[in-house]
Amino acid sequence: MRTKTGQASVHVRLNGARLWRWQRELVARLAAHPAVDLSMSFADGPPPPRAFMLLTTLERFAFRLHGEHACDHLDRTAFEGPWIGDGHGARLTLDLSGSPLGDDPGDVVRVLYDGAVDDDALLVALLDGRSCEMTAIDARSGRVLGSAQPAIEDPAVMTRGLDCAYTALLRLCLRVVTGPDAGDEAVLAAVATPPAIGLGAVTRFGLRTLAGKLDHRLKLLCGQAPRWFVAWRHLDAGNGDVTLPGVEAYRFLPDDGLRYYADPFLFSAREGTFLFVEEYVEATRKGIISAASFEPDTGFTTPKPVLETAVHLSYPLVFAHDGQVWMIPETLQAQSIELYRAERLPDVWVHEATLLNGVDGSDATVFHDGGLWWMFAATRDWRGSNWDTLSVFYAEQLLGPWQPHAANPVVIDSRCARPAGHVFQHGGALWRPAQDCSDGYGAGLAICRIEQLDREAMRQSVHSIIRLRTEGVLRGPHTLNRLGGIEVIDLLGPRS
Structure with missing residues (x-):
């Protein structure tokens, strides 16, 4: 929606009786944006429901x-600034007021919450323990300009749920207003009407929260909290499609109960075939990277530590390039993305470079395509979640410099954003496994086909959703990788 030259004149209209902190953050970011000439005004509208205000x-x-x-x-008064004005002559109006549209001559963008203009629909969704689809549309034509399906990391606490949801909405609004036009041909109409929020809905939410937290506390006290397991199987010859059998087809990597293994990656070299995993040690409450070797007769050996730093490590993406073996482990606590080189496989690694600094990124996944290096990473912004947001970076060389994609974040969707393994080729196309966090962290996998990837846009379509469930499996798969006739995944299950 941004003009190609000069500043875009953007007007933001808010409900003066229902002003949220996320909207103040939005106004501040737009006011600071070099390509935006901002104005804002208040419209008349209803205040927040009293029951909701009592709950928070x-x-x-x-x-x-x-x-x-x-x-x-x-x-x-929190919105006072030089941007206050009627927005007359603005090229684009971002109308978040929920009020009837005026006769604005320019483009008008509105947000629908599960198809409703009223953001009470978002509050109702969270009270029901579910996410809400938020869609930015051209209010005149109904054309979809972008959408967000936020992850709700703590559905038992409304305030924390809204931190995630409103941050996703913040990022959606910024992308629509300041980024390249990525709208599609879909057309929506605001037809839904959210139910009223009363004391009964709030009471039910509170009772459900209490019951859930008591159940979680009891499981912790009894040593029954679930943990992650790594599982593997041999692939049938010619099995190039991504279809997974039942849990019974897999062999589990055993542990001693003092640690768990997750985020499995495979790598083969003349030294052998190795399984790299996150090893989370209960005593230290910190993740390290460990590796196991594959023995044809017995399977994988017990993983041994190969990399430990001052911060939590996970997601050991291992790959070969230019005659060297490289690893990019997740180093979220350091707010950086680091590159390591193997001096000896699998157990001697040296730090080679910091690829990105000051980035709150998880599960960085790199690959080479179309003459460029690409990096997909789950990113967190403000008070939001990294379960629902995918950002892309690119570079001409592995060591960089790395540049952020113009359309970041390219995906805001808890069902198919966060990376879950190597990008791979199949049927002449690029595919990526992504985490499905719509029903909690690591609930399953989305297998996504990359439809477009260049400096202007990244588009994907979800081919399938995979969830494996048995009496002993509560969530997953959470990661998927294949190499040399072996497939590895990880699953969440109760302690034995």
Whole structure:
């Protein structure tokens, strides 16, 4: 929606009786954007439901929610600034007021919440324990400009759920207003009407929260909290498609109960075939990278530590390039993406370079295509989640410099954003496994076909959703990798 030259005149219209902190963050970012000439105004509208305000007030005391949150209710003075104005002549109006449209001559963007203009639909969805699809549309034509399906990391606490949801909405609005036009041909109409939010819905939410937290506490006290397991199987000859059998087809990598293994990756060289995993040690509450070797007669050996740093490590992406073997482990706590080189496989690694710094990125996945190196990473912004947001970076050389994609974040969808293994080729196309976090972290996999990947756009389509469930498996798969006739996944199950 941004003009090609000069600044775009953007007007933001808000409901003056329902002002949230996330909207103040939006205004601040737009005002600071070099390509935006901002103005904003207030429209008349209903205040937030009283029952909702009571709930968030009680949560602050019950869960010790200190500091600022996206759903903090603000007054108009928090929005004072040189941008206050009627927006007359603005090229684009971002209307978040929910009020009837005026006769604006320019483009008008509105957000629908599960198909409704009223953002009460978002509050209702969270009270029901589910996410809400938020869609930005051209209000005149109904053309879809972008969408977001936020992850709800803590569905038992409304305030935390809204931190995730409103941050996803913040990123959606910024992308639509300041990024390249990525709208599609779909047309939506606002036809849904959210039910009223009353004390009954809030009470039911509170009781469900209490029951869930008590159940979780009891499992922790009894040593029954679930943990991750790595599983593997031999692939049938010629099995190039991504279809997974039942859990019974897999062999589990055993552990001693003092640690768990997750994020499995495979690598083969003349030294042998190796399985690299995150090893989470219960005593230290920190992840390290460990590796196991493959023995044809017995399977994988017990993993041994090969890389440990001062921060938690996971997702050991291992690959070969230019005669060397490289690893990019997740180093989220350091807010950087680091590259290591193998001096000896599988157990001697040296730090080679910092690829990106100051990036809150998880599960960085690199590959080479079309003459460029590409990096997919789950990114977190403000008070949001990295379960639902995918950003892309590119470089001409592995060591960089790496550049952010113009359309970042390219995906805001808890069902198919976060990387879950190597990008691979199949049937002449690029494919990527992604985490399905729509029903909690690592609930399953989305197998996505990359339809377009260049400096202007990244588009994907979801081919299938894979979830494996038995009496002993609660979530997963969470990661998927294949190499040399072996497939590895990880699953979440109760402690034995």
